[in-house]
Amino acid sequence: MTGTDILLSIRGLTKAYPGVVANDDVSFDIGRGEVHALLGENGAGKSTLVKMIYGLVKPDSGEMVLNGAAFAPSEPQAARAAGVAMVFQHFSLFDALNVAENIALGMADPPAMRDLATRIRDVSEQYGLPLDPYRTVGDLSAGERQRVEIVRCLLQDPKLLIMDEPTSVLTPQEVEILFATLRKLSAEGTAILYISHKLEEIRALCDAATILRLGRKVAECTPRETTAREMAELMVGSELLVPERTGKAPGPVRLALKGLSVRSPSQFGTSLKEVSFEVRGGEVLGLAGVAGNGQDELLAALSGELTSARGMVVLEGKEIGQLGPMARRRMGLLTAPEERLGHAAAPDMSLTENALLTGAEREGLMANGFLRWGKARAFAKAIIERFDVRTPGTENAARSLSGGNLQKFVIGREVMQRPDVLVVNQPTWGVDAAAAAVIRQALLDLAEGGTAVIVISQDLDELMEVSDRFAALNEGRLSEVVPAQGLTVEQIGLMMGGAHGMEVAHV
Amino acid sequence: MDLSAINPVLLIASLMVAATPILLAGIGELVVERAGVLNLGVEGMMITGAICGFAIAVNTGSPALGFVAAAGGGALLSLLFALLTQYALANQVASGLALTLFGLGLSSLLGQGYVGIKPPPTDRLDIPVLTDLPVVGRILFGHDLMVYFGIALVALVWAFLKYTRAGLILRAVGESHDAAHALGYKVKRIRVMAIMFGGACAGLGGAYISLVRVPQWTEGMTAGAGWIALALVVFASWKPWRVLIGAYLFGGVTVLQLNLQAAGLAIPVEYLSMSPYLITILVLVIMSADKSRAPASLGRIFHASQ
Incomplete structure (x- = not known):
């Protein structure tokens, strides 16, 4: 990857909480239009890392470079202004508000409600994520709620889209459609940082992967050329035990x-x-x-x-x-x-x-x-x-x-x-x-x-x-x-x- | 019994006066609760506002300055609640109750030298021609400014919550403080501001009692108005215009039962005295039977953990 192809470069990010080092000297690069996977077990430090990129958490040390300029967002608004958008794992939506209001809350400078509703319809149809701007979010299914989050991000023309475990609430068919949307985005030049522990999905979607274990980067790989088992063992750091069972006739x-x-x-x-x-x-x-x-x-x-x-x-x-x-x-x-x-x-x-x-x-x-x-x-x-x-x-x-x-x-x-x-x-x-x-x-x-x-x-x-x-x-x-x-x-x-x-x- | 002694025009005019204290306190508490905070200290903030307003009005001779001081006093006291609940993460119910007790004590301390004094009169609106119109003149154009201010405040709060971005953010904070925090909104700052607004409104409501409605200073003179305002917000389903309806209903029945007592109605006085509470609660319970519900984060403590 040459210098101009790199969108976000992370150098030596470290963040410690009392009693635990969440991230220890993590460095990697994300290219323009690249779908980059961030892999690791629970507690490996994935969430803390993306929170630092999104401005929710301040790193203790280390630096980030976005588009060739130093990048140290002090709050999410600053990250959004710089072109970073995030779809949360636990939805950051408001049940009692409608779709358009929810989306307006995630934007720095939202247009008037009627214009916003029109734009939501346009964007959501363009990317195959149909949404009615006036429905109350509490009445939506899990998949539809995720669409709200994604559309909220897309409306801001992000250069980097962070997705935290996006497929855990989707059926396999919905996952396919989401991937088609993400590939379209990536082809348009949007980089995607994709967090998941579903290895087969990462092999199907991602161009590169960074693997974290206990807050440290332990490996980098190309998912298409690596087996799911190899990646799993890199994550865990040891061999995986597969549960065994013996066939037996069921009782009454x-x-x-x-x-x-x-x-x-x-x-x-x-x-x-x-x-x-x-x-x-x-x-x-x-x-x-x-x-x-x-x-x-x-x-x-x-x-x-x-x-x-x-x-x-x-x-x-x-x-x-x-x-x-x-x-x-x-x-x-x-x-x-x-x-x-x-x-x-x-x-x-x-x-x-x-x-x-x-x-x-x-x-x-x-x-x-x-x-x-x-x-x-x-x-x-x-x-x-x-x-x-x-x-x-x-x-x-x-x-x-x-x-x-x-x-x-x-x-x-x-x-x-x-x-x-x-x-x-x-x-x-x-x-x-x-x-x-x-x-x-x-x-x-x-x-x-x-x-x-x-x-x-x-x-x-x-x-x-x-x-x-x-x-x-x-x-x-x-x-x-x-x-x-x-x-x-x-x-x-x-x-x-x-x-x-x-x-x-x-x- | 002589019902003809009751003048309907005066009745309506005086119900608007009787409703204003709980209307002001109620609309303030509505904003606080829409931000997700349950402040049970309304009574304490009202009585503190009542004495602050009274004292300043007496000392300066200006009721207007008195109302400003009342708002300031209420807001200052509410700041104590804000510190306890937003920064020390204390329980909101306990802190609110403590605030009421503290406010009652503080006000009787402050008010020791003011018992038996008459405050400077608050002027009524007097527009030539309009105020002299029969019937409507007295009802629509014959009040002091605070009555109009109360109605205007309801309209402003309604428009603020419905149409402005700041209002949307306030509602969002009350719905889910975690989600609002994840989007980068300053949950604590927004809540502190809402609490102070609620405190200022309660203070104004209290001062209206001591400067206009009664007008004099006695210990514990708010006599539960703060609790009525709190109940009003709940039964109004957190909707501004319903607070106005509820407050006027309560004020109306209060004034009516006083008139009926004076007219010598053959019902024991105790029943008449409890009627405003019963009727207001009954009507608002029926109104609140729709789908609307409390802000989801109401009364929950927010702590920005990692």
Whole structure:
């Protein structure tokens, strides 16, 4: 790459937080019109790095050169003015405002609302991302919300577009269309910094890749000439363990849903419509779906947080639809929700207390209404040991654990209670590859022992790895349940609802 | 009972006066809550404004200066709340309650020398011809300036929130402070400004009670008006014009029940006294049955973590 082709040059960026160095002397170049991947596990420092480029975080040392001029944005407005735009991983949108208002908020000098609405229509159609400027964002699907973010960036004619995990909320068909849009942008000269841990996508899209590990740049590669496995091992720094399972005939039906319909309790939630499936002992049922298609509601309906008509949920032949969470736990139906802090675990309580919260009944951690602290502590300790949870001890607050470690703890807590049926939602969300492998292996081992396991996840690779049978949620409805073996990505995408009205860019 | 003693023109004219304190305090609190902050200290800021305005008006002889001082006093007290909640990250509910208690105490301390004094009168508008028109003249053109200021403020706040960019940013901060921060908006600065605006409005409302409506100084004279203003904002679904409707309704029933008491209606006085609260709450509950909801970040503490 010659000097004039370089758009952004990063030299020795370092950023330390108390107790952890998020970025340590990171340097690389991004060329004009190049699609550059930034790879790394959770906690490798990808987010901190892009926040420095976007002006949200100030580097401790190091420098950046954009278009041949020194670049040190003190705030996002400055970065935007210099031609840097960013699509966030966790959407930075306002639910109660409409599309046009949301977009206006991301612009330095927005035109009058009516002109802006016209421009939104033009740009969104030109790039195949149709949007109605006057719809309220809270009513949009995850894919549509992402379109809002992308259109917001495109309206500012960016020279560099940063995308943080953009495909985690899209179906495979939508991913294809997004990639067509990105390729069109790249052909027009816009550079794209693409953050992801989905290696096959990076191989399909990106021209170059920089790999970070523990805040340091460990390698640079050309994704098209590198295998996904090689990249994964560069990210992790060691060989990857792939969970193993042995084929085994499934046992009797443990849990059945019969036409389960429940209204979502939240205003912007998705109600479940006529969901039916059976799951047998010893099998893993994988449920895919883009976020916000009824996953949270399904977990709540299974855990007993949402009750339904008696006959809609049947556990071991008994109708339990009207029972609450405690009664269901007692009968052997355990669940682990997606949100670690606040739903699966009480953030400010110790690990022992958190172990007590779900384990009290089944593990005999209380007697006559009094708590048996010794036993509870021993139970928490057993979870920590078996699942290799990195924590100083059982008396540390749940909040103090890293995401991956807490996830190992909350999944382990349910696994250790020997459930007859276990339901988990997003079991490895935000967890590094090694911890994810441990969790998946635990789920498979559990199924091996005769438990019926239901895994709700947005990570298709994970579902293909663990599932025996597979189905997808789309707008609160469940697709047909089919054997997981031999499914193609194409078929899965159609089960998830296809392209949801997205169109290929009109070139 | 003699209902003919009740003059409808005077009734309407005086309900506008009775409504002005809670209208001013309510519209200020509406802006604060739309920015995502729940300040329960309205009562404290009102009574502080009442004594600041009273003292300055008495000492300078100018009610106008009194109102300016009241706004300043309310804003200054609200700054304490802003420091506690925005920088020390204290709980908003507890800080607001503390602010009310503090304001009540502070005002009785400041007001010790002012009991029993009459403030300088606040002039009413007197436009030749217009004010002398029958009926409409007294209702539309016969008030002091603060009554018009209150109505104008509602219109301004409505237009500000709906049409201006600054208003959009304020609403965005109240909806999702994390998203607003990610886009580079100064969440704390915007909230501090909103809190101070709310404090100034509450101060004006308080001074209107001590300088115009009563007019004299007694301890605890706001008598729960701040709490009514707070309830008004919630039941008005955070919409400016509904605050105006609610305030006028409350003022209207208050004045009417006083008239009915004077006319000797055969209903126990206690029932008449509670009627403004009951009727206002009832009507606003019915009005708030639509889809609108509180700002999503209301009352949540913002901390810009990495």
